[in-house]
Amino acid sequence: EAGVTQFPSHSVIEKGQTVTLRCDPISGHDNLYWYRRVMGKEIKFLLHFVKESKQDESGMPNNRFLAERTGGTYSTLKVQPAELEDSGVYFCASSRLSGHSTDTQYFGPGTRLTVL
């Protein structure tokens, strides 16, 4: 079974530009999560999709971030316009069951975003 994949693996952009990150969850996983790790700090929750619906987006930092999951398959996370503090590693995870807290979340390798 293919794991969670993320594209691109690295992105370097200038402040004010737009970047779109993509996540393909494991096939059949209805739950999809985005997390972010700013250098040296903890991995922080951004949001959770159940199929195409946003279940919880309490961790989204501000309205420059837009996540979508049209069709309930892959998801995109757009940052527009990017700021310096958006730099970090963005992880995507997916889980199979109903989103219960004991579900194992399977993580992708992350996208390293650098905003100059």
Next chain:
Amino acid sequence: AQSVTQLGSHVSVSEGALVLLRCNYSSSVPPYLFWYVQYPNQGLQLLLKYTSAATLVKGINGFEAEFKKSETSFHLTKPSAHMSDAAEYFCAVSEGGNQFYFGTGTSLTVIP
């Protein structure tokens, strides 16, 4: 609110020595606890999880962790370190919602 503290951002051990990575959490309800490992250029991989069954949890690659409620700890151990254990390790807690709360990670170096 939940929080996770991992003492020691960097830990070095000799090959064959005991590995001990510390994790303490704060939680207002019985938590679910996880350890993940990230090898270079790979995603986070689940090592083990505690979900209110046995307090001593065995995971993959010879790792285990013990849930100690009185100490609010979930330390990760392995009796004998291998070179292949060099990676970054993350402790995470969930309280019944969908969010995982992670610690800041511990980078493990294994010295030959």
